[in-house]
Amino acid sequence: MFTTGFKFFFGIGVGLVTAAMLYGYTSGGNWTGPISLGWKEGVGEHVGYGLLVLLGVVAMAIACTLIFFRDADPADQADYMGVDDIEPTQPVTASFWPVVGAFGAATMAIGLVLNTAVFITGLVIVGAVAIEWMMDAWADRASGDPEANRALRNRIMAPIEIPAAGAAVIAVIVLLASRILLNASKNGAVLIAGVLAVVILGIGFLAASDKKINRNLVAGLSVVLGVAILGGGVWATVDGEREFDEHEPHGEDGSTEVDHGEDG
Amino acid sequence: MAGLYDALTTTDHKRIGRYWLRSGLLLLIGAVVLGVLLGIEGTDAESTDLFGGDNAYFQMWALYRIGLALLVAAPLLVGLATVVVPMQVGSTNIAFPRAALAAVWGFMLGAGITVVAVLAGGGFGAVDRVTNAERDAIALTLVGLGFVIVSLLLASLCLATTVISLRVKGMTLLRTPLFAWSILVTCSVWLLTLPVLLANLLIAYVDLHNGPGTFGGDASGSLAIYGQIAWVVEQPQVYAFAIPVLGILGSIVPVTAGVRAARHGLSAGLIGLFGLLAFGAWSQPYFQNDGAIPHDEKFLFIAFGLAALLPVLGAMGGAGDTLRRGGDAIVGLPAAHLVGALGGGILLLLGVVAGALRVIEPLELGGSTDQVEGIGTLAVSGVASLVLLAAIVAAVGGFWFWAAKIGGHELPPMLGRLALLDLIGGAVLLGGAQVVSGFFDTVNHPLAVPTEDIADTLAIVSLIGAVLIGLGALGVVAAIAKAVRTGATATDDPWGGHTLEWATVDGAFAEPPALVTSESPLLDDEGEDA
Numbered sequence A: 001m002f003t004t005g006f007k008f009f010f011g012i013g014v015g016l017v018t019a020a021m022l023y024g025y026t027s028g029g030n031w032t033g034p035i036s037l038g039w040k041e042g043v044g045e046h047v048g049y050g051l052l053v054l055l056g057v058v059a060m061a062i063a064c065t066l067i068f069f070r071d072a073d074p075a076d077q078a079d080y081m082g083v084d085d086i087e088p089t090q091p092v093t094a095s096f097w098p099v100v101g102a103f104g105a106a107t108m109a110i111g112l113v114l115n116t117a118v119f120i121t122g123l124v125i126v127g128a129v130a131i132e133w134m135m136d137a138w139a140d141r142a143s144g145d146p147e148a149n150r151a152l153r154n155r156i157m158a159p160i161e162i163p164a165a166g167a168a169v170i171a172v173i174v175l176l177a178s179r180i181l182l183n184a185s186k187n188g189a190v191l192i193a194g195v196l197a198v199v200i201l202g203i204g205f206l207a208a209s210d211k212k213i214n215r216n217l218v219a220g221l222s223v224v225l226g227v228a229i230l231g232g233g234v235w236a237t238v239d240g241e242r243e244f245d246e247h248e249p250h251g252e253d254g255s256t257e258v259d260h261g262e263d264g
Numbered sequence B: 001m002a003g004l005y006d007a008l009t010t011t012d013h014k015r016i017g018r019y020w021l022r023s024g025l026l027l028l029i030g031a032v033v034l035g036v037l038l039g040i041e042g043t044d045a046e047s048t049d050l051f052g053g054d055n056a057y058f059q060m061w062a063l064y065r066i067g068l069a070l071l072v073a074a075p076l077l078v079g080l081a082t083v084v085v086p087m088q089v090g091s092t093n094i095a096f097p098r099a100a101l102a103a104v105w106g107f108m109l110g111a112g113i114t115v116v117a118v119l120a121g122g123g124f125g126a127v128d129r130v131t132n133a134e135r136d137a138i139a140l141t142l143v144g145l146g147f148v149i150v151s152l153l154l155a156s157l158c159l160a161t162t163v164i165s166l167r168v169k170g171m172t173l174l175r176t177p178l179f180a181w182s183i184l185v186t187c188s189v190w191l192l193t194l195p196v197l198l199a200n201l202l203i204a205y206v207d208l209h210n211g212p213g214t215f216g217g218d219a220s221g222s223l224a225i226y227g228q229i230a231w232v233v234e235q236p237q238v239y240a241f242a243i244p245v246l247g248i249l250g251s252i253v254p255v256t257a258g259v260r261a262a263r264h265g266l267s268a269g270l271i272g273l274f275g276l277l278a279f280g281a282w283s284q285p286y287f288q289n290d291g292a293i294p295h296d297e298k299f300l301f302i303a304f305g306l307a308a309l310l311p312v313l314g315a316m317g318g319a320g321d322t323l324r325r326g327g328d329a330i331v332g333l334p335a336a337h338l339v340g341a342l343g344g345g346i347l348l349l350l351g352v353v354a355g356a357l358r359v360i361e362p363l364e365l366g367g368s369t370d371q372v373e374g375i376g377t378l379a380v381s382g383v384a385s386l387v388l389l390a391a392i393v394a395a396v397g398g399f400w401f402w403a404a405k406i407g408g409h410e411l412p413p414m415l416g417r418l419a420l421l422d423l424i425g426g427a428v429l430l431g432g433a434q435v436v437s438g439f440f441d442t443v444n445h446p447l448a449v450p451t452e453d454i455a456d457t458l459a460i461v462s463l464i465g466a467v468l469i470g471l472g473a474l475g476v477v478a479a480i481a482k483a484v485r486t487g488a489t490a491t492d493d494p495w496g497g498h499t500l501e502w503a504t505v506d507g508a509f510a511e512p513p514a515l516v517t518s519e520s521p522l523l524d525d526e527g528e529d530a
Helices: A004-026 A046-068 A074-081 A097-114 A116-140 A146-183 A186-208 A215-239 B002-009 B013-043 B054-088 B097-119 B132-165 B178-210 B224-233 B237-241 B243-257 B264-277 B299-307 B309-325 B336-359 B379-401 B413-439 B454-486 B521-525
Strands: none
Touching: A004 A046, A004 B178, A004 B264, A004 B299, A046 B178, A097 A116, A097 B097, A097 B132, A116 A146, A116 B097, A146 A186, A146 A215, A186 A215, B013 B054, B013 B097, B013 B379, B013 B454, B054 B097, B054 B132, B054 B178, B054 B224, B054 B237, B054 B243, B054 B379, B097 B132, B132 B178, B178 B224, B178 B237, B178 B243, B178 B264, B224 B237, B237 B243, B237 B264, B237 B379, B243 B264, B243 B309, B243 B336, B243 B379, B264 B309, B299 B309, B299 B336, B309 B336, B336 B379, B336 B413, B379 B413, B379 B454, B413 B454
């Protein structure tokens, strides 16, 4: 018994292959060309002919897949599995990875045109998303209990995610802080570095102290510090580094002496 | 903060569908503004310069044509389908909901990149040679559009899989509601043909970086990229964006008339046939410059153009028969959703009639001057305008019909009727004037000089149409904003629906749907057999 899905896609396939033959003959193909797929003589206008044949074959392949699975009819599926009713669709838990993946792909797209480093950054994001997404999908099906699934996923992924995320955050902070320090004046850079060190030491001291501290306060301070570093880093990158005077090489070994002061 | 987290991580198909719809509406507003500006420029291109030069004018013209299909009609239909189709087939969610979420974000980012790149001086080629300054922006346009296509393909995969494999027990494919069936047909056509467009973009990208003509294109660079991808908004491929019009018509008309559609199987077959006739990846004129026969004079092109009339006429005839049998149920002014469904159907019929007239060679309506060779007449754009606006009008009709399922709000009926009539009237004027102008041999290029005086008058008619469409689009947005602001809550089944989505409470099934025994399960429950 042919299923509806099979009839639909096979009909499309037959229609497209027939269209390919007609197209081949009416666009300059020889007698045996279009029916022999070009093995004997020409097929006429080959791009359109090739596309029509290709699409027809793909439609027929989908038709065969559908008849194999009986159009995924729930009654047939249940009968095949020997159960009264098939399982309802399992709920899929909320996930950040689709959005992160989309932004990663967009980063790749922009980087492809504008900058190789941006492209590689996007590639790394998409790669990381692929792994995380795969693990989420696996964990969702591990058991019927969403809590247990989440715990199982975290037990495997947290030892990788936490150090990797920590390293990434440190790398970004170092990069942005370096841009700020290179943008500031000679004395300003020393001042900023000193203040930054004191603030980080203070937050660390508070966090490590025995006193019960307000977590919202720590979170708020961290967010303010993060935004300041991010904003300052981006601004400093756009504004560029301060001017450094480079001296001509001197000495017998030709070494270069660089003065990192703004005033020479 | 929790709201933002939910928004970014949701796997609920209704919410994902609303993202598609909001994106589509936003881009619709952008498109109608651009359409009005192009209309003003088109009335007197020689002395008016709204865009700052011929090249910018050409880029905006190309963006409008490609964008109306891929950035407006497609997301509106995908959004409507993402909300409605899972419920129609009795599923609790869409297949691969995370992929569906990635698709909508990918679309938003891709659309953003495309629009920004065109505004930054990119686009789909250049009227003169592509300069180094334009190269990156053009490349970014191609990459952004490619991203849009990949996102649409991903969404299509989720929707097609939902219809094929998440149907409730007893719902065979032949019992699938017509809107869900039309989405399966649409997604099948997109999945088979849009990868070809993606390959075109890749070729254009390589051409751009290795010099025009790497793949045998126009050595001057003029029109080369637009020429490669224009087939997607021309006959027959443009019909692929309007297949759901027949599904929306088939879903709304029986409910409004209060009777079953007479021949559900035949309607499904007609939608399938229209899908087959919408395969257009083979008709790329760019690759077919063999010099012997222009692509739009080849036998298959003519056969597809004429045959496309059959399914649309059949579907409209079926809708007319259903309305005739249930005439007593329609009292007073027709509901906004009926206006949208019928308006979409009529516009599609006008589009395929114009398409059929264009391919009948003895009439010489496809263009007969040397200037037209290789580019075509404005009738090409007219057919595309009618067909794509049919899809948009039907989708808006769908908003009003399924508003209870989309956002839980009741949309104002009178504002809906006015907005839809504006859209339909504007589409007839815009598309109709372009078709007639094309039949007078006006070339399908923004910088072409019309050969007939009547073309100037028709350009003004087109502009009036564009303004009406703009007013209609603003009316749609205003109606939705009003419904959200006033908080008018809709009941779960305001129309006495026939299919499973109307059995949901607050967008979810209170209990698993019973065994489905016909294509209108809710009528079975009532024992009605009209």
